[in-house]
Amino acid sequence: MLSATLPSLNAGFVLPGDPSWDHARSAFNLTLDQHPAAVALPADARDVAAAVAYARAAGLRVAPQGAAHNQGPLGNLEGTLLLNTSALQEVNVDPAARRVRVGAGVKWERVLGRLNAYGLAALHGSSPDVGVAGYSLGGGIGWLSRKFGLQSNAVTALELVTADGTLIRTDAEHDPDLFWALRGGGGSFGVVTAIEFEVQPLDRLYAGAMFFELDRAGDMLHTWHELLPEFPEELMSWASVIHFPPAPFVPEFARGRSLAIIMAAHLGAEAEGRDLLAPLRALGPVRDTFAMVPPIVLSDLAMDPLDPLPFRLTSALVDTLPVDELMTTIETAGPALTVAQFRHMGGAIARETPGAGARATLPGEICAMGLGVVMDEDGDAAVRGALAEFDAHLRPHRAGDYANFVEVPVDASAFFTPDVWTRLRAVKATYDPTDLFKGNHHVPPA
Known part of the structure; x- marks a missing residue:
């Protein structure tokens, strides 16, 4: 009661x-x-x-x-x-200032079309269904991150209710320690009601996907991994192996098929983008959608599901990719491992900038993620086994974790350096000394 x-x-x-x-x-x-x-x-x-x-x-x-x-x-x-907070749905775009203010319940899908109309782009991730606030509080890796860094560092102000019931606005000049903590430190410091952030001028870019038959997955992953040192910061690429369900949200050509896929976004001319990806194209994709496109195309490029579903997930930031070992797991697990995805990191993701937030950078060359959809108890056991094997291959190469991909309760101190963790706990003690707020990755007061 x-x-x-x-x-x-x-x-x-x-x-x-x-x-x-x-x-x-x-x-x-x-x-x-x-x-x-x-x-x-x-x-x-x-x-x-x-x-x-x-x-x-x-x-x-x-x-x-x-x-x-x-x-x-x-x-x-x-x-x-x-x-x-899903009812907090304000969206305000200031194209001249290249700045956006949204309520805490706004998903990226409500923002991207408006930005596109002004020739602007945000540092959003793979799914338009994800909320802007939660994504930003946890860091935010997206298609433009190798060039512009994490979304948390694009945040310019937040409005939130603190533990004493006060509504405040925090930015670099007002409650600067709280502003620092919220940008990547998570939701343990108050209830965010609105968030303001910068966006980038971007009218067109070279982006798309190459789809390969499943038996070319190993060749695709090896070629992609060998190319990574040559890729400039202007190119963000993801390599995936996906077992698509025969579901309406899946593009018709992929429904019920298992495919290996290279997805990429290049901030530059088409000729340069084609040259950078030429060794992958030489492998003979069965479908190639790369073209010069407006940035809104990036919102659906990953083909993430928009409706809730039952799944289990593991992830790691790694220094190198053990392709052969992972391919053994992918082949053995079959559809139990619905998605094996590898995102190229580095560039601005690894480079700290002045005035950055608590999650200023992320380590590792690659963000690896394995996901399995769970439909029944037998399927759950198969998914758990496949993810455990996937994770075991990554463990020797682990450089850290990306909090937004960690789907279970863990000790959040592992996400940060000791100095950052100590400072986060001090900010928590100042603004929420009784530990009223329970963020998804909890920061306890000092």
Whole structure:
């Protein structure tokens, strides 16, 4: 039973037993079974402040949730108010200043078309369904990151409700330590209600995908890996092996097929892009979509699913890619390993810039990720086995982790250097000394 009188919110609260309870507590990953004490549905920042004040009075912790991605690290939500910010949907684009302000519930899909109309592009990731706020708080690796760095460092201001119920705006001049911590340090410091960030001028780029038959996957991965030292920062490339389901969201030519794929975005002329990728094209792709395109094409390039699904995931930042060992796992696991994906890192991702946030850079040459969709208990066992083997091959080459790809509760100190972790805990102690807020990768107060 909740021990304090519920405040009046425009959208209200959802409690266990209510008809909409199962929907309200659900996450994008359908393997999760979240059981918070209640779910708050604020309509604006004032509602968020009222919900935080209620939780504090009722002796509950607060776990913010926007687009409901990366909820697994929250773990047990007993005694926790799940604060769903999905109704905060303001989008404001200032093309002259190349700046965007969005509410905490906004997904990238609502931003990218507006930017495209002005010849602008954001540092978004692979899925337009992901929320801008959560993605940015955790770092943010996208198609333009080797040139422009992590999305967290493009953030210029955040508005949030702190543990005492105050709505504040933080930037480089106002509460600068908090501003630093929020840019890559996660959601443990308050409930973000709005976020402001810079975007890049970009009208056209050379981008697309080459699809290969599955039996060419090893050749494709070897060739791609050998090319990486030659690729300039203007080129971001991802290599994947995907077992596509026969589902409507999959492009018709790929439905039900298993394919090896090179996806890339090049900030430059078509001729230069073609030269850089020529050794891969020489392998004979069965489909090649590369062309000079507007940046909005990048939002769907990875063909990520937009609807919730049950999955398990492992990932690592690695210094090198053990292609032969990973190919053995990919071939043995078959469809149990739905996606094996490798993203080229380095460039601006590895280079710290003045005034950067808590997650200023990420280590490693490659971000490796394995994902398996889980449909039943037997399938779950097969997925777990395939991911464990995939992870075992990566372990000797591990350089670190990318928090937004870590889907289970872990000690978040491993994501940061000791000095950064000490500073994050000090900021937490200043703004949330009683540990009211439960971020998906938790930072405890000093």
